[in-house]
Amino acid sequence: MMQVTEQSALSVSAMVKDAAYLDQAVEEVFSLMLGxxxxxxxxxxxxxxxxxxxxxxxxxxxxxSGACTVQARANTAMHMTSRMVGMDVTEVDDGVLDGLGEISNMLAGAWKSKIPPLNADCLLSVPTVVTGTRYTVHRQPPVFLVERNYRLNDHVFTVRVYGEIQ
Structure with a gap:
């Protein structure tokens, strides 16, 4: 594993906080995978x-050390999955959970690939999807947080990347 020096940590810190990298990753994934x-x-x-x-x-x-999250209403997650698989999805089922998990996985991978020091030295976990009508995701206060809202047709979703450089 690459050792992050103090100088490179400053550069990585500036890069992980730059929302342009997240915007590029979201644009690429949605263009390529969802058309x-x-x-x-x-x-x-x-x-x-x-x-x-x-x-x-x-x-x-x-x-x-941190996480990438994609948060969407059920109808938005169904719309994303429908676009990804090329057929109408009308209920939140395992396919929608897998679809949203895979989209988040692709987004996290695309985002970290934009930041060369992270590309090889930052691993991704298997996706976990939480569903419900009222819940809060709790986390330790992050050193950095990049949060952006995006519109896909009439659907809005939120992508967050947060954590700290090791």
Whole structure:
């Protein structure tokens, strides 16, 4: 495993905090895997507490300790999965959970590949998907957090990458 020096840690720190890398990763994954374009949504997005929400989590370990999450309403996760598999999906089932997990996995991989010091020295976990109508994802306060909201047609979802450089 590569040892992150103090000088390279400063460079990596600036890169992981730069939302442009996340935007590039999201654009690439959605263009290549879903045949869709996305746009950054300025301002906050409110998730209806009565609407089922899904959050896919990918753990990051090695040169970086943290996670990448993709949070979407159920209808958005179904829309993403429908685009990915090329057929209508009408209910949240194992296929939708797997689809959102795979999208989060691709996003985390694409994001870390944009940051050369992380590409080989940051490992990804298997995706975990949490579903429900009211839940909170708890985490230790991160050293860095990049959070962006994106629009896919009429659907909005949130991608977060957070953690600390080791």
């Amino acid at each position: 869709a374009s996305v746009a950054v949504v300025d301002g906050g997005v409110t998730m209806d507490p009565a609407s089922e929400t899904l959050t896919a989590v990918i753990g990051l370990a090695g040169a970086l």
